[in-house]
Amino acid sequence: MRDKIIEVILDSGTDFVSGEELSKKLGISRTAIWKHINILREEGYDIESVNRKGYRLIGSPKDLLNPQNIYHNLKTEFIGKNVIHLESVDSTNDYLKKVGDDVQEGTVVISEEQTKGKGRLGRNWQSKSKEGIWMSIILKPEIIPYKAPFITLIAGAAIVKALNNLQVSANIKWPNDIIINNKKVSGILTELSAEIERINYVVVGIGMNVKNLDFDKELEEKATSLYKEDYHLSRVEIVSQVLYEFEKLYNDYIKNDYKEETLKICKEYSAILNKDVYIIKGDEKELVKCIDISDDGNLIVRAGNNNVQEILSGEVSI
Template identity: 60%
Template sequence: MREKILNILLDKNKEFVSGEEISEKLGITRTAVWKHIKNIKKQGYEIESVTKKGYKIVKCPDLLTPEIVKYNLSTSLLGKEIVYFDSIGSTNDYAKEIAKDVKEGTIIIAEEQVKGRGRMGKYWHSIKGDGIWVSIILKPDIYPYEASFITQIAGASIVKGLKKLGVDSLIKWPNDIIINNKKVSGILTELGAEIDRINYVVVGIGMNVKTIDFPENVKSMATSIRKEGYNLERIDILKEILEEFERLYSNYIENKDKTECIEICKQNSAIIGKYVYVLKGDEKRKVKCIDITENGNLVIINDNNVKEELISGEVSIRGDKNYV
């Protein structure tokens, strides 16, 4: 009921709506409306109440609560069920715990992660309220070996979503999003599967949005949306990403079509045409990146001038001189 009242207030776009109108629409008493309004205020919403006029939202809190995320979210799968935390260890870890028992498209959102991590177990710096820390639970009817392509979908979705908001970014294959040669977002895709069957895929996305000061050990390679000069709301970024993700994901699962996703990854690559270091275990070698295949593999030319394909998830990429 609280979510319905909040939606009515949001629909009015900061205009007054009477308690009588709300009570008639929802079939509850005006006293019940007033009690729900009090609870909505406790969530951080600034609501003005005027006799004979009613209520209007003056300001929404900078939170990624289910009510705010779901409002006007034009998806049919992602975000219909949302689990929200003020603070959590890792959204990906929690998503894996509940994945088998929830619907596909359920997302886990936290204002803070205290044990956030990226690929290869690396720590992810997650400041409370400063970024987007979200995990998406998927249950695609594909073979386990095909799941790695979902990382490419996530990368393409972030780049496309940011571009719609006026932010130009690039993909450092396979899972980092770059602005001005520094990492602004990372993707961690984890799989729960049997030999020939996927039980679930969890796609974790972390993005620095408002952070200005980074710890000494990452400041040379990390940045944020705001640090790069863009004053965007976290909710607008998240909604664009979710909507783009669902579109590209549905096209892949339902139509087996990777074309648009691959094209986005190619056109917005941070490494195609560049020399990079490929890291695998203790091995480190310098190669030139030349293309991305229709399956999302990175095409390189090695020391012997021979072409190779690298599979997402097996290696890490580092720039020849800088981060990229």
Template identity: 50%
Template sequence: MKGKIIKLLKDSGNDFVSGQKISEALGVSRAAIWKHINVIKEDGYEIEAISRKGYRIISSPDILTFEEIRSYLFTECIGKNIIYYDSIGSTNSKAKELAEIGQEHGTVVISEEQTTGRGRLGRNFISPKYKGIWMSIILRPDIITENISQITLLGAAAVQSAIMKMGIKTSIKWPNDIILNSKKVCGILTEMSGEINHINYLVMGIGINVNLEEEDIPHELKDVATSIKLESGRYMERKILIANILNIFEKLYIEYVKNDNINETIEICRKNSNLIGKEIQLINRGKVTTARAIDISDKGELVIENSQGIIEYVVSGEVSVRGIYGYNK
């Protein structure tokens, strides 16, 4: 009910909507409308109410509900169903729970904060309230299991392109991190449920440090993590950034899954790579080797030249990659 009222008010623009009109449209009493309006105000909406005119929205809070994102969203499927939380342990964990009971492809779980957010290799992911983007997308792609690592590249390319669309130049640390001024601002974690030859579902978790302040970054992470606001000096509207990510991701996803074409994604990852041309460290089952990153293959593998001068192809998930210079976690 609350969402329907917000939609009616937003659709009216600057015009007032009478309580009677809302009552008739939603089939509830005007007293019930008044109660819902008060709840909406408590959520941070500034609503003007004038007798015999009705209600109109003066300003909206910076929250990531579907009602706030929908006007910027142009997808056919991805993000058309948003499940919103004020606080949650982990959006990936919740998305997996929902996927297990049949939640539809393209559903996005968003929370204003995570209390037990996770990154790769079981690391904690700091997720303070109202300052970042913490979301997970439920996907049910018809692809072979050995290609799921390419889905992570789609996510990285979408986030990279969306941030750059808003005027900030970032780079991609293959395969799943977005870097700004040599520090991490985004991590992507893709998890799968399936068998050897069949994917039941994928959950892609995306965590972005958007408007975090200095005090939000733990002391032990200050050398490796930052936020878009800290590095650019600009406050960024999270709902527009989310919509941009989902719009771009769906385009890349459809091209990949329906047309078996990952060319645009690979080109974005190559052009904005944080690793190509640099010395890197590969960590595989505790063993550390040094190599030089020379390219990203047409299949999304990291192409390296090892210490013996031999060209090798590294698949995402097989090893952990660290840059010797700058961000290295």
């Protein structure tokens, strides 16, 4: 309801909208409108109200991830044209997987908080209220399922490109970590619903720590946030940049099978290429040198015995 109120007030630009008009348009009482307006003010909207004229929006909080703020900043064709903004949810990936068939491609779900944010392999993703960007994008590409994992690389490239556009020097730790000063600031979880030959949909989940000033003990050493690294950026600005960069690379891949730009970004901003790292497989780890990323997005490494191997998925530790 509050989104609708903001929409009507935004549409009227510098003109006032009367309480009566709002109440008619939205089918609720003037007292209810007034209560919603007060909550919007608490959220940071600067709404002027003048007797017998009504309400007018003077300023909106730039950092509120509501659909209107996002649409206002967005430069994409279809990604993020439908935004679902939630206060709290178990996981934005799980939310989209439940409504998968019923929403249009490019729908984005963003939640201020996740109570069961997920990493890969059932791991936990800490997603405290209003501290970061916890969002998922649904895609319905007509490609064969084995080509879907490349979409994780596209997301990684888009995030790192977006952050660098905003003067943040971030790097990619293959396959799905975005790091600043060696600490993880963002992670990607791509999930697939498919038949053998056909994809129903792909859900790309992106988590990014923005305003966190501290982390739970077990993450203290390995996680960071943009604020902790002294980058004070608006979440809305980051979301619009990420979606914009993502859409370009995604269209290249789906429409033209063109992967070069994604691969170029992944290599240019790689935190591990030409470095010695540990590949972690279960309880074992092996020291290798990263030498390249293959055309399919796999990591190519040289092991201790000089054998060159292609790693399809897994964990890398610097």
